[in-house]
Each structure stands twice: as C-alpha cells, then as structure tokens.
Amino acid sequence: MGEAHVLTSAEDTIPYGFDGTAALKGPVGVVVLPGSTAEVSAVVKLACELNVTIVTRGSGTGLSGGSVPSAGCLVLCLTRLDRILAVDAANLTVRAQCGAITAAIDAAANKHGLFYPPDPGSMKISTIGGNVAENSGGLRGLKYGVTRDYVMGLEVVLPDGRIAHFGNACVKDVAGYSMKDLFIGSEGTLGIITEVLLKVLPRPAARRTMLASYDRMEDAAQTVSDIIAAKIIPCTLEFLDRMTIGCVEDYAKIGLPRDCEALLLMETDGHPAAVADEAEQMLALARARGARDVRVARDDAEALQLASARRSAFSALARVRPTTILEDVTVPRDKLAEMVSFVAEVAKKHKLLVGTFGHMGDGNLHPTFLTDERNADEMARVHEALEEIVTKTLALGGTITGEHGVGLAKKAWLRRQVGENSHDLMREIKGAWDPRNLLNPGKIFD
Amino acid sequence: MKPSLKLLDYSILQQCMHCGMCLPACPTYVATNKERHSPRGRISLMRAVADGELKLSPAFADEMSYCLGCLACQTACPAGVDYSNLLETARAEVQSAGLNQTFTSRFWRTVTIRGLFMRPRLLRFVGRLLWLYQRLGLQTAFRKIGLTKLLPQDLRRLEPQCPTIATKFSPQLIRPVESPAKKNHRVALLTGCVQDLVFADINRDTADVLLANGCEVHTPPVQPCCGSLHAHNGEADAAKMLAKRVMDLFPPSQFDAIITNAGGCGNHLRHYGALLADDAIYGPLAKLWDTKLRDIHEWMMEHGCRAPRAGLGDLTVTYHDSCHLTHGQKVTKQPRDLLNLIPGIRLVELPEANWCCGSAGIYNITQPEQSEQLLVRKVGHVIGTGASVLATANPGCHLQIARGLRQAGSPITLLQPVTLLARAYRAEAKMKDGR
Numbered sequence: 001m002g003e004a005h006v007l008t009s010a011e012d013t014i015p016y017g018f019d020g021t022a023a024l025k026g027p028v029g030v031v032v033l034p035g036s037t038a039e040v041s042a043v044v045k046l047a048c049e050l051n052v053t054i055v056t057r058g059s060g061t062g063l064s065g066g067s068v069p070s071a072g073c074l075v076l077c078l079t080r081l082d083r084i085l086a087v088d089a090a091n092l093t094v095r096a097q098c099g100a101i102t103a104a105i106d107a108a109a110n111k112h113g114l115f116y117p118p119d120p121g122s123m124k125i126s127t128i129g130g131n132v133a134e135n136s137g138g139l140r141g142l143k144y145g146v147t148r149d150y151v152m153g154l155e156v157v158l159p160d161g162r163i164a165h166f167g168n169a170c171v172k173d174v175a176g177y178s179m180k181d182l183f184i185g186s187e188g189t190l191g192i193i194t195e196v197l198l199k200v201l202p203r204p205a206a207r208r209t210m211l212a213s214y215d216r217m218e219d220a221a222q223t224v225s226d227i228i229a230a231k232i233i234p235c236t237l238e239f240l241d242r243m244t245i246g247c248v249e250d251y252a253k254i255g256l257p258r259d260c261e262a263l264l265l266m267e268t269d270g271h272p273a274a275v276a277d278e279a280e281q282m283l284a285l286a287r288a289r290g291a292r293d294v295r296v297a298r299d300d301a302e303a304l305q306l307a308s309a310r311r312s313a314f315s316a317l318a319r320v321r322p323t324t325i326l327e328d329v330t331v332p333r334d335k336l337a338e339m340v341s342f343v344a345e346v347a348k349k350h351k352l353l354v355g356t357f358g359h360m361g362d363g364n365l366h367p368t369f370l371t372d373e374r375n376a377d378e379m380a381r382v383h384e385a386l387e388e389i390v391t392k393t394l395a396l397g398g399t400i401t402g403e404h405g406v407g408l409a410k411k412a413w414l415r416r417q418v419g420e421n422s423h424d425l426m427r428e429i430k431g432a433w434d435p436r437n438l439l440n441p442g443k444i445f446d
Numbered sequence: 447m448k449p450s451l452k453l454l455d456y457s458i459l460q461q462c463m464h465c466g467m468c469l470p471a472c473p474t475y476v477a478t479n480k481e482r483h484s485p486r487g488r489i490s491l492m493r494a495v496a497d498g499e500l501k502l503s504p505a506f507a508d509e510m511s512y513c514l515g516c517l518a519c520q521t522a523c524p525a526g527v528d529y530s531n532l533l534e535t536a537r538a539e540v541q542s543a544g545l546n547q548t549f550t551s552r553f554w555r556t557v558t559i560r561g562l563f564m565r566p567r568l569l570r571f572v573g574r575l576l577w578l579y580q581r582l583g584l585q586t587a588f589r590k591i592g593l594t595k596l597l598p599q600d601l602r603r604l605e606p607q608c609p610t611i612a613t614k615f616s617p618q619l620i621r622p623v624e625s626p627a628k629k630n631h632r633v634a635l636l637t638g639c640v641q642d643l644v645f646a647d648i649n650r651d652t653a654d655v656l657l658a659n660g661c662e663v664h665t666p667p668v669q670p671c672c673g674s675l676h677a678h679n680g681e682a683d684a685a686k687m688l689a690k691r692v693m694d695l696f697p698p699s700q701f702d703a704i705i706t707n708a709g710g711c712g713n714h715l716r717h718y719g720a721l722l723a724d725d726a727i728y729g730p731l732a733k734l735w736d737t738k739l740r741d742i743h744e745w746m747m748e749h750g751c752r753a754p755r756a757g758l759g760d761l762t763v764t765y766h767d768s769c770h771l772t773h774g775q776k777v778t779k780q781p782r783d784l785l786n787l788i789p790g791i792r793l794v795e796l797p798e799a800n801w802c803c804g805s806a807g808i809y810n811i812t813q814p815e816q817s818e819q820l821l822v823r824k825v826g827h828v829i830g831t832g833a834s835v836l837a838t839a840n841p842g843c844h845l846q847i848a849r850g851l852r853q854a855g856s857p858i859t860l861l862q863p864v865t866l867l868a869r870a871y872r873a874e875a876k877m878k879d880g881r
Contacts, residue, residue: 011505012480014494015487020465033479060481061466079479101470125469251524315465315524322460324525372460 001039005080007031016075019060019067020122021409022324023373026069033077037155037163037194040076044192045161047074053441056188058099058127062134063314063326064407066187070442078129081194084108091169093152094198098129105198114200117144120403121311129193135185137403139307142361143235143269144201146403147184153197154180159190159434169197182429187405188440190433204269207235208279209303212291213260217241217344220262221337223289224360227266228333230285232278236267237361238310241340244355244368247316252309260292264360265310267303310357314368317355321370325382328410329393330364330402339396343367346388350381364402390416406444414445449538449682451496454531459496461527462489471522473514473802473820482509485519485529492536507545510536512816514809515678516802517713517773530774531720534677541680559681563639563671564688570615573643577611609644609845616642617667619650630660631702631749636692636715638708639671640841648841651868652707652742658871659752661702666695672706674714677721678807689718690728698735707742707864709840710807713774715739741771742864743780743839754870756877757789763866764833765793766824766847767800768840781839781863788870796836797827805846817846825850828858837863 007013013028034040047054056076057067069075081097084105088094089112096105102123106116119138120126126136132154137146153167166180167173183191214220217239224237240248240256240263249256256263264286268278279296286294297303318324331339340356347354347369358365367389369382390400390413400406400413415423427445430437451459468485469475475484482491488509494500513533520529562569578584616637633656637649653663673688692715696704706712716739718732725732740748765782772778778800785793804810804820824847828836836851838844839862848860 007480009505010494010500011491011503011509012482014500015481015484015490017490018464020463022463059466059469060464077481082479122466125466248524251526312467312524315463315467316526318461318463318465318525322457324463374456 001032001034005033005035007033013075016057016060016077017069019057019062019065021063021065021068021407022326024065024068024408027071028069028075029072031075031077033080035080037081037157040078040081040157040192040194041161041163043074043076044157044159048160048436048438051436051438053438054192055440056133056192058130059101059122059125061122061126062130062407063328063404064134064401064409066134066405066407066440066443067130068408073441076192078192078194079127081129082127085195087112087114087200088169089114092200092202093169094200095195096128096198097195098132098193099127102126102128102131109200110203113203115203116150116198116200118147118150121314123311128196128198132184132193132196133186133188134405135403137359137362137364139238139310139359140235141359141364141403142237143233148181150199151180151184151196152199154183154193155195156183156191156193159436159439163194164191167197185405187407187443189430189443190439192439204271204275206272206275207267207269207300207303208275209297209306210266210279210283210286210294211297211306212264212266212286212294213257214262214264214289214291215260216290217262217340218337219289219291220264221340221360223264223286223291224336225334226285226289227282228361230281232268232281234266234268234278234282234361236265236307237359238265238357239263239360240265240310240313240357241355243320243353243370244313244317244357247319247355248309248313250319251312251316252305254305254309256309257293264291265306267307313357314366317368317370320355321353321372323371323373325369325371325386326404327367327369327386327389328364328401328404329367329389329398330362331393331396331398333361333363335396335398336360336363336365339365339393339398342392343389346385350385352378352381352385359402362402363398408443411443411445449535449542451492451535451539452498454496454535456496458528458531459489459493461525462486463525464490465525467524468519468522471518473516473518474512474816477816477819483512485523485527488513488536489527489529489532492532495536495539502540502543502545504545507540510540511812514769514802514804514806516769516806518769518800518802521773521800534680534682537678537680538682539680555679559676559679560684563675564684566639566668566670569639569671570643573611573615576608577613580610609640611643612646614646616646616649616665619646620653620663620665622666623662623664624653624657625662626657626660628660629662631662632700633661633663633745634696634701634704635663635665636672636696636704636706636711637665637669638706638711638841640845641708645841645844645862648707648862648865651862651865652705654868654871655742655746655864656705659746659749664701669695672711672715674711675807677714686721686725689721689732693718693728693731693735698731698738701738703740703745704735704738705740705742705745707839707862709741709768709771709775709777710842712739712741713770716775741775741777741780743784744775744777747780747783751784751787751867753787754789754867754874756874757791757870758866758873760790760792761835762792762794762831762833763835763837764796764828764831765799765863766796766803766828766836766838766843768838768843769800769802769806771839772800781837784863784867785837788866791866794831794833796831798823803843803846803850805840805842807842810846821846821850825854825856829854829856834858835866836860837866839863
C-alpha cells in the first residue's frame with residue numbers, strides 16, 4: 001500500500017480519534033488508507049489473522065459516534081476510494097466508490113439532467129459509503145425518502161476479507177434475501193462497503209422555496225399538518241426555533257427574522273404548473289394559520305442560500321456554549337408539535353439551554369443541548385433531560401434516532417425501543433456474521 | 447508571558463465541535479485527504495497539546511507551518527471558531543520552543559522579520575540596492591554567466607521569484623498631505639512594506655481614488671510595518687511593538703478612517719484591539735483604532751463611491767479574492783461592486799475565486815511545493831474565464847499570480863481594482879480637458 005497510506009505517529013493519528021459527534025473520542029494506534037477494494041480486503045484479512053478490530057470511517061462527519069475508534073483498533077479510512085465510476089442515464093443509476101462525496105455524486109448526476117435526492121446536512125463532505133452505512137436522511141425525506149430508498153447494489157468486504165456483491169441495476173429483483181438491505185444502516189458492524197450502485201431521478205423542472213415566520217411553534221406545526229391534509233407532499237418542510245434562528249443568522253447573515261418563535265422553510269418541486277399551484281396553496285395555508293410573514297425566495301441563489309443556512313443549523317448552535325449535544329428523536333408526524341413543546345418544558349425544568357430544529361414534514365427533530373462537557377453537574381442534568389425525552393418519544397410511538405444511527409450515543413436506549421426479541425435477533429445476526437466481533441465492536445450494542 | 451496553548455482560553459478550542467464542515471474549504475486537506483492537514487485536525491492536535499496528551503514536536507511544528515493560514519475555514523465554520531487566534535498561538539508556542547529551526551532558517555528569519563521588517567528606512571535602502579541590481583542589468587548578467595549559482599541554496603531558489611522593485615517609492619509619489627477640491631473626510635493612508643517597494647504606484651492610485659471622492663489624504667513618508675508578518679509567524683512581542691508604533695504615527699482620533707489597500711495587512715491591522723487587549727495604555731486606543739480601520743474598497747462603497755464618467759474601453763475583468771480580505775476581513779462584495787462602477791467593464795466570476803493562490807504571506811518561501819500546486823490551480827481557472835484583466839487587491843497574491851501567468855505564457859494583465867478605478871478617473875479628467 002505504501003508507507004504514505006499507513007499512519008502511526010501521534011500527530012498523524014490523533015486527528016482520527018473522533019467523528020462529528022460532540023464529546024466522544026477514542027485512542028488511535030494506526031490509520032490505514034487503502035486505495036482499492038483489493039487493498040481493503042487484504043487489510044481485513046491481515047487484521048483477521050492478527051485478531052485486530054477494525055473501525056471504518058469516511059470523512060468522519062457521523063453524529064452518533066459510529067466511527068469513533070475503540071481501544072486497540074485499526075482505523076480504516078476510505079476517503080481515497082473517491083471515484084464516481086459511471087452515470088447511466090438509460091437505467092437511471094450512478095456507480096461510485098464508497099469514498100465519493102455525496103454532493104459530488106449529485107453534481108455528476110446533474111450533468112445528465114438527473115439528481116440524487118438524499119441530502120444530509122454534511123453532503124458537501126460526507127462520503128456515500130458512510131451515508132449507506134448510517135442510512136442517512138436529509139431535508140427531502142418527506143417526499144423522497146432516505147438513503148435506503150436509493151441503494152440498488154453494494155460491493156462489500158466481509159469480516160473475513162471476502163468480497164461480495166449484492167443487488168443490481170434491475171428495478172425488480174426478488175432473488176433470495178435482500179442482502180443489501182442488511183448492510184444499509186449496519187454502521188460498519190457487518191461489513192465494509194466499498195462500492196455502491198445508486199438510483200437517481202430526473203431533475204424536477206421547477207422548484208419553489210418559501211419561508212414563513214410564526215409567533216408560536218404550534219402554528220408552524222399545524223401549518224404542516226394542514227399542508228399534508230390538503231394532499232400536498234412538498235419536498236421540504238423544515239423548522240427552526242428561536243435559538244436556532246439566532247445562531248444561524250449570526251453565521252449566515254441572510255436576514256432571517258430573529259424575533260419570531262418558529263421559522264418554516266418549505267420547498268415544492270416537480271412540474272412547473274404543479275409547483276406553482278402547490279406553492280400558492282402552501283402560502284395560503286401558512287397565512288391562514290397566522291404566519292406573521294410569508295415570502296418566496298427570489299431565485300435559485302436565494303433558495304440555495306436558505307437551504308444551506310438550514311443545513312448549518314447544528315454547527316451554528318455550537319456558537320453559544322462549548323459543547324453541543326445533538327439529539328435525533330423522531331415521532332409520527334402528527335405528534336411533532338407535542339414533542340417540540342415537551343422538549344422546551346424539559347429544558348426549562350432542568351435549567352438547560354436548548355435549540356430545536358429539524359424536519360417537520362417527517363417528524364424528525366433535533367433538540368440540541370448547549371452545554372459544557374467540563375461541567376459535571378450540568379452534564380448530569382443533560383442526561384436526565386435526554387432520558388425524559390427518549391421516554392416521551394417512545395411513549396408517542398417514535399424512534400430514538402431518525403437518521404443519525406445508534407453508534408455509541410444511543411445504544412443505551414435501543415433495547416427499550418425495539419424490544420427484547422428484536423434486540424436479541426440483531427445481536428444474533430452480528431454474532432453469526434462476525435463471530436470474533438472484529439468490525440466496529442461496541443457500536444449499536446455492547 | 448510566553449504565548450501557549452495551555453494558557454489560552456480553553457473554550458476557544460472547545461468551540462470546534464469537529465463537524466467537518468471546514469474540510470471541503472481547506473486547500474491542504476483537499477490536496478492531501480489527510481485529517482492532520484485539515485482545520486479540525488490541526489485543532490485536535492492543538493487541543494492535545496493543551497491537554498498535555500501531545501508534546502510539542504517537530505511534526506507538530508511542521509503541521510502548523512503547512513497550514514496556509516488562508517482562513518477559508520473561518521468562512522466555512524458555522525460554529526464561529528477563532529482559528530486565526532488558535533493558529534497564531536500555536537505558531538508562537540512553536541517559535542518560542544525553538545522547534546524545527548535550521549541555522550539558515552533562523553538566519554533568514556533574523557534578517558527579514560527581526561531585521562528589515564522592523565526598520566522601514568533600512569528596508570527601503572535594501573529595496574533600493576535590489577533595484578540597482580535589477581536596473582543595472584546585473585541580474586540578467588549574473589544569471590547569464592551563472593553567478594547566481596554561487597548563492598546559497600535558499601537564495602538561489604528565491605532569486606527568480608524576487609519581484610521587480612519600483613523605480614519610485616511611495617513618498618516620491620505621494621505628498622504627506624493631499625487635499626481634494628471639496629473635503630468631506632480626513633483619512634490616513636497606510637503604504638505597506640511590499641506594497642511600497644514593489645507597487646508604490648498602487649498607493650498613488652489609492653490616494654487618487656480617495657481624492658476623487660472628497661477625502662483629504664495623510665500619508666507620512668516613513669511608516670513602520672504593521673506587524674502582520676510577525677504575528678502570523680509567531681513573533682507576538684514584535685507584533686505588539688510595531689502596532690504601538692503604527693498607532694503613534696496615526697492617532698486614530700484624528701482621522702475619519704485609516705485606509706489600507708493590502709488584504710493581508712488589513713486583516714491584522716483591524717485586530718489591534720485583541721492584540722493589545724492587556725495593555726493599559728494602548729489597549730483602549732487600539733479599540734478605537736479597530737473601529738477606524740478600513741479596507742479601501744470597503745471605505746469607498748460605504749460612502750457611495752462616485753462612478754467615473756469615462757471608462758477604459760471594453761474590458762473583460764475577473765476578480766481573485768485575497769484570502770485575508772475575504773475570509774479575514776469579509777470584504778467580498780465591495781471590490782466587485784467597485785469594479786462594476788467602471789463603464790465598459792464586464793465582470794466575470796472566477797471559479798474558486800476565494801481559494802488561496804499559494805502566496806499566503808511567506809508560504810511560497812517556506813512550503814514551495816504546495817504553494818506551486820495552488821498557483822497552477824489558480825492560473826488554470828483565471829485563464830479559463832477568458833478575461834483580459836485579473837483584478838486582485840493584495841501584493842502577495844498580485845506577485846504570485848502574475849508569476850504564475852508569466853510561467854503559463856498568458857497575456858492576461860494583473861491590476862488592482864483601485865488602479866482600474868484611478869485610471870478611469872484619469873480618463874474622465876482627460877475627456878474634460880479635451881473639451
């Protein structure tokens with residue numbers, strides 16, 4: 001592989017000790033950056049022989065600690081496998097290596113009048129392999145679904161180093177178990193994804209982006225319910241609370257109103273006539289629910305600016321306090337308003353600062369506690385608050401994680417959510433597949 | 447007290463939540479795909495030093511030096527991490543620990559940063575000698591007969607990069623006080639060091655643009671270096687001393703604005719307040735100073751720069767953002783707006799306009815390979831625009847990209863926005879005289 005691609009000095013390896021998750025880091029002994037699937041396979045075989053565990057990472061932007069190294073592990077960094085291999089406009093597919101950047105895949109599809117819908121917040125730098133391993137979501141989940149809905153095939157290096165291929169370019173394929181689906185969202189515990197075959201869609205001919213501001217969060221949530229009830233499925237329905245609006249505006253300086261309680265970012269795309277009609281209806285529904293101000297983005301540039309600003313929300317919240325603890329709880333859409341006000345109450349009760357934003361259209365919210373990891377007392381209160389939020393989420397029929405994965409951050413709650421039998425079955429699969437527990441040990445479950 | 451990462455306010459390090467948003471904006475990460483060459487990677491190393499988990503080492507020193515200091519990460523960072531502060535502290539700590547210094551690097555450091563750039567008159571004298579060397583044809587002759595091969599290796603590498611020294615320096619072009627017909631503002635003009643030796647005519651252009659917009663221009667003939675070079679290279683004490691000298695020469699209360707036309711200097715100049723925060727006497731003065739400091743483009747657009755009535759003919763112009771003007775000072779729109787005021791100019795956007803050209807202070811001297819790669823990337827984009835003029839507003843970028851364009855055999859002219867505007871005003875005056 002060449003010495004340049006095996007890192008062992010402290011100065012080289014310390015920067016691989018963390019991913020995008022706050023307050024989590026681990027010790028790194030060695031980082032290996034393979035340049036081909038064959039090299040990945042060789043590294044896995046060697047690790048297997050030496051009984052060394054492997055933690056796989058791409059750009060390290062994960063938000064549940066999925067690629068935080070564990071003691072004594074080898075960090076397998078796949079950013080060098082970054083080629084986009086083919087865009088097949090006839091079959092609407094893109095084939096890419098695992099280290100290809102999500103936004104680059106979308107840009108490659110764009111050249112053929114196509115697009116790749118999943119758009120996680122870190123799409124400018126996140127790798128597609130990481131997106132598949134975490135089953136990432138994004139701002140367009142309501143209409144377009146998540147990463148899983150776009151994976152047609154995978155090349156995977158198995159825990160013993162064998163290379164396997166799953167799926168193909170056929171829209172219909174019921175030959176045997178749908179093995180690729182087992183790997184999507186497996187968080188690096190079952191195999192190492194080295195290549196992906198993705199579904200892409202024709203680019204919508206028109207798109208309209210709108211922004212509505214409200215004095216009460218409930219009114220924003222109710223607008224969303226009204227839109228769905230009117231049989232409209234917009235591609236984006238995002239919200240920011242007051243704290244988040246302030247932080248995003250501090251960073252992006254695009255004139256967001258700082259004095260409202262909720263901002264709703266709405267986008268509809270598709271046939272120009274349908275877009276025009278849906279946008280009119282959505283604006284009317286927002287006004288009817290008492291939106292204080294409703295406006296339409298002037299042009300594509302402004303629309304992009306608004307979406308980018310929303311994408312920066314999580315990092316922008318880090319301006320306020322030293323440590324930013326991000327949650328990813330998701331509830332059925334009609335319970336979202338209840339959940340948002342519950343989060344606010346819990347924060348108040350435990351005297352904590354919280355900023356909440358997220359995907360109102362699909363019930364996925366990101367309550368973000370602004371705290372300081374060095375303040376033990378405050379951190380204890382954060383954990384109590386998280387516990388209450390998780391309990392409420394599960395009571396409402398929700399999930400502990402909508403799009404970030406379990407990793408290290410949420411494994412304590414997985415059993416409670418999925419139940420004993422389901423949890424055991426997951427562990428049995430992991431045990432059968434990787435009996436020596438060499439791939440990403442300690443993630444998802446102990 | 448020596449600057450140190452351990453003594454630095456820890457919350458500045460904690461501000462980085464390592465989300466990775468900086469990675470695609472960082473030229474050294476994009477070039478290498480290695481985390482240690484990224485902003486969050488470097489911050490993790492700094493934090494490891496502060497936490498006592500990593501000792502200061504030659505490799506750490508190398509990494510701090512490999513950073514361009516372009517601050518593109520600060521523009522990209524939603525969390526508002528003060529990377530500039532972190533980098534300067536880390537470099538100062540490396541410097542005071544005496545790491546990674548060969549005899550020659552120490553020698554050149556002493557000669558330049560501690561010698562020439564502390565003494566403006568000496569700097570001009572050396573500049574004049576260089577000018578003579580270039581003017582008398584000695585440069586060409588030495589090169590021809592191979593005498594330059596006798597130079598030590600470092601100098602031999604740099605010799606071809608040595609900019610052509612100007613025939614006249616700023617004081618020979620600009621009187622200490624120049625007044626417009628109708629005076630609206632009283633401003634001071636900082637002439638810079640490299641700008642003065644190589645681009646004194648750009649200082650003249652800057653003065654002309656100010657005069658054409660009702661500003662009385664005060665330009666003392668001998669001005670100290672602003673200290674930016676020192677601060678960026680870990681010489682905090684020298685930087686403070688120079689800042690005080692600059693403020694002694696230009697008492698901020700006497701001017702409506704203090705004008706700089708070099709992006710790199712400007713970014714340092716407008717942060718004297720932070721630099722001298724602990725100084726009982728100069729601290730408050732520095733705070734006032736920061737409020738008066740303006741980049742020329744910023745000042746012009748703030749006060750409704752007058753559009754010239756004549757232009758320079760039809761010109762396609764593209765604009766390169768100097769890192770410290772755009773990422774440091776956040777002056778991005780104003781230079782473009784200023785160019786758009788000139789009749790006949792068609793401004794085309796340069797792809798990756800705010801991507802570092804590799805000049806980065808003395809980076810082209812300390813890290814020649816990476817610098818060259820960035821230059822080639824930049825020049826490729828510039829040529830691709832089809833423009834006949836590239837405008838930029840920093841002497842470092844100006845010299846670097848002009849050299850790159852020459853190497854590529856491109857006929858594109860490099861000018862600064864103020865020069866284009868000054869020429870348009872002159873064309874306007876000529877038109878009036880003609881009538």
